[in-house]
Amino acid sequence: MEDTDTALTRLHPNHVKATRMVAFLSAIPFVVASMVLEAADILPTGLFVIPVILAAAIIVVRVPLRRYQARGYTMSGDRLRVVRGILFRSDTIVPFGRVQHIDVDQGPLQRSYGLATLTLHTAGTHNASVHLPGLAHEDALTMREEIRSHIRREAV
Amino acid sequence: MSEAVAARDENASSKPVADPRRTHPLSFAVSALQALQNAIFPMVAVFFAMRDNPFAIFGALGIGLLIATLSAGFAYLGWLRFTYLVGDTDIRVESGILSRAARSVPYERIQDVSLEQKLFPRLLGLVQVKFETGAGGNEELSLRYLSDAEGERLREVVKARKDGGVETGEAVEIAQEPEAEALFAMDTERLLTFGVFEFSLAAFAVLAGLFQYAETFASVELYDFDFWFEQLSGSRGWMASLGLGAQIVSVLAGLVALLVVGSVTGLVRTVLRDYGFVLERTSKGFRRRRGLLTRTDVVMPAHRVQALKLVTRFIRRLFGWHGLKFVSLAQDSGAASHDVAPFAQVAELEPIARAAGFAIEPAEGTQWQRGSRKYRIDSAIINLITLGMAATGLATGLWLSEAASPAYALIPLALGMLLAMREMWLWRFxxxxxxxxxxxxxxxxxxxxxxxxxxxxxxxxxxxxxxxxxxxxxxxxxxxxxxxxxxxxxxxxxxxxxxxxxxxxxxxxxxxxxxxx
Structure with a gap:
């Protein structure tokens, strides 16, 4: 019923830009390396540069969008549902009554896009911390307050 | 609950707290003994290094004495500077010879208190008290060593404080709980049966280790097949002369020896670990005592039990023997779950599970369900494909290199079929x-x-x-x-x-x- 049928809330659109930026930054060394190999003239022209640039383009442009589309969350009265993954789908529900503590983190890049990551910590060994990145910072703070009001006392 | 906490906080501020205490003076003796153990290896090393020198033995003794004195000195200083304080809201420990460390553990965060007695401390009537907070490993607070009575008293204090009942630390008596009810105990007969089932070949690993030492000292290649071959059938060839019947008998004798050594190893290990195993249900939770040389005494609050594990092994299952474990956040000597009844019949385990608020059988009318049939087929196919690919690769390699007949590739293929069949079969269970x-x-x-x-x-x-x-x-x-x-x-x-x-x-x-x- 509700845990499968309700539509998922999308993350903030800036999340795509942020993940693209991360992908772009990590692709740079590979592109540079392929250009260096190209300049060394070992193999026919373009054998290094073309595949590497193509792969980089896919990783920077397409993958973040697909992952963004695959991600989502639902916050209902007493639980948070987090869905993620393109190939390997994962669909996690954390009841607020089992949250031990809550983090709202912002990296420098996330900060420049006004984003934040909400992390719920549970006492379970599996899913000890459930991360939800790509929320608008104010939303993350509101969600934190909302969840905190459900935790009556932090035990353990 | 919140009033009780407030009341205690008031007490903490108004009343002068108890004096810090040191651990038992004899714990210094235990540290000194351990220091002697540590000194043995350097002594041996020095002796060997100087063995051509007539004074080698004095050099070795000198090094031993130096190390022993130094570590004894540090042990004494460490003992002198280590104090603990049982406060109204927490336990505080201050330690460190040069640098000082202070740690406070609030009673609310203590999951359970365990007492452990290793051989030396046990002879001296000392006990190690550990406070489990769920922090894990070396982060746990432990007091080494207190007298038996003090350890028992501390445990009672912590229990009482956690419940917010008793106010003053010094007045807490060692209240013998009248309602402690034995849930499970292993008598000698049970222990010996358990030991036989714990068949273990660990002794052979130790023997192999010893062999390696012997090899280096005796400069004999013990893994050299020719050496043994010569010894057994060489010049004298006594084994070859025995004839076929005697050879079969000697192989059988070898197997029997293997069986005997394995059983004895299992028996010894089990007796050492589980001698005098008693599990009790007290008013606060479960209390387990066991061990021959190292005696442990662990208390688990009943509400901390998160899940049960019912385990068994192939042969012992034929006789109906099972083991029961509790899963909780606290650790049991490195293992994640606590053994509460390592070797028992299901009928004996049932009341233990019930005491923890669990059941080992689903309620009436609940159906056992299997996984998806598609999953069964897919996992079998995946096994087959993986090993089939390996077989193809091997066959191509062997065919190209002509190193051996490509027919050897049938081995991984057969293995793949076997694994696939196993997957199909196990799905049912x-x-x-x-x-x-x-x-x-x-x-x-x-x-x-x-x-x-x-x-x-x-x-x-x-x-x-x-x-x-x-x-x-x-x-x-x-x-x-x-x-x-x-x-x-x-x-x-x-x-x-x-x-x-x-x-x-x-x-x-x-x-x-x-x-x-």
Missing amino acids: DRNALDPRYFFVKRGWLAPRLDVSSRIKLQSVEIAQGPIARRRGYATLKLGLAGGKLDFEGLPVERAHELRRAIIESISGTDFSELAG
Whole structure:
């Protein structure tokens, strides 16, 4: 019923830009390396540069969008549902009554896009911390307050 | 509860707290003994290094004396500077010879207090007190060593403080709990039976280690087959002269020896670990005592038990022997779960499970369910394909290199078929059941294991699907369990969602803090 049928809330659109930026930054060394190999003239022209640039383009442009589309969350009265993954789908529900503590983190890049990551910590060994990145910072703070009001006392 | 806390806080500020105490003076003697142990190896090393020198023995003794004096000195200083204080709201420990470290552990955070007696401390009547907070490993607070009585008193103090009952630390008597009820105990006969079933070849590993030493000293190649061949059948050739019958007899004798050594090893290890095993239900929880040389005494609060594990092995199962473990956040000498009845009949385990608020059988009318049939076929096919590819690779390699007949590739192929058949067969024995209070997972054919978790004590529920699983409509259910792992692969998607919905409903009904009640 509700845990499968309700539509998922999308993350903030800036999340795509942020993940693209991360992908772009990590692709740079590979592109540079392929250009260096190209300049060394070992193999026919373009054998290094073309595949590497193509792969980089896919990783920077397409993958973040697909992952963004695959991600989502639902916050209902007493639980948070987090869905993620393109190939390997994962669909996690954390009841607020089992949250031990809550983090709202912002990296420098996330900060420049006004984003934040909400992390719920549970006492379970599996899913000890459930991360939800790509929320608008104010939303993350509101969600934190909302969840905190459900935790009556932090035990353990 | 909150009034009680406030009242205690007031007390803490108004009343002068108790004096800091030191550990038992004899604990210094234990440290000194350990220091002597540490000195032995350098002594031997020095002796060997100087063995051509007539004064070698004095050099070795000198080094030993130096090390022993130094470590004894440090042990004494460490003892002098280590104090603990049983306060009104927490236990404080100050330590450090040059640098000082102070740690405070509030009573609310102490999961349980365990007492451990190793051989030397036990002879001296000392005990190591450990406060389990769930921090794990070296972060746990431990007092080495206190007298038996002081350890027992501390445990009572902590228990009483956690319940917010007693006010003054010094006045707490060692209240012998009258209602302690023995749930499970192992007599000598049971212990010996258990020992025989714990057949172990660990002794041979030790022997192999000794062989390696002997090899270096005696410069004999013990793994050299020719050496043994010569010894056995060489110049004298006594074995060859024995004739076929005697050879068969000697092989049989070897097997019997293997069996005897394995059983004796198992027996010795079991007796050392589980001698005098007693599990009691006290007013605060479960108390387990066991051990011959190292005696341990562990208390687990009943509400901290998160799940049960019912385990067995192939041969002992034929005689109905099972073991029961409790899963909790606290650690039991390195293992994640506590042995509460290592060797018992199911009828004996049932009351223990009930005492912990669990059951080992689903309630009436609950159906055991298997995984998805598509999952069964897919996992068999995946096994077959993986090893089939390996076989193809091997066949091509052998054919190209002509190193050996490509027919050898049939071996991985046969292995793949075997694994696929195993997957098809074992699927029948992986089952799950959800009754109104518990979730049961049963796995395995010859030695089935049963995991029982309480629905309301789970922390989160995840449904995971890989690319094949999504196309074929099955999923893995992963449950967040405090102190353990619980998942079920290859559930039909509808069943996975149904289970999740039911479990989440149960969880949402109770807050985490109510679980401790």
